[in-house]
Amino acid sequence: MNQEDILKFAKQQGYDNVSYIGKWKDYEVYEPIFDYDGVSFVGLPLVVLVKKNEIRMSTPKESLQQINDTQ
Numbered sequence: 001m002n003q004e005d006i007l008k009f010a011k012q013q014g015y016d017n018v019s020y021i022g023k024w025k026d027y028e029v030y031e032p033i034f035d036y037d038g039v040s041f042v043g044l045p046l047v048v049l050v051k052k053n054e055i056r057m058s059t060p061k062e063s064l065q066q067i068n069d070t071q
Helices: 003-012 060-069
Strands: 017-024 027-033 048-051 054-057
Touching: 003 017, 003 027, 003 048, 003 054
Parallel strands: none
Antiparallel strands: 017 027, 027 048, 048 054
8 A cells, every 4th residue: 555545545534644653463554634723623533554455444442552552
């Protein structure tokens, strides 16, 4: 999966950009980003998960587990 495909997926989900976080389990993890100055978003910190040709948003449970595992 290339960076353009990951960015395209994030934009389809309503985000403006992505930032690589690192590896978690068998996934490459990307933070989806909104490019809005001064706006706060409240909710679970979902991430984009990429494994080979699979790309998807994390589940709420996975997002919290990824945070706990990488701290």
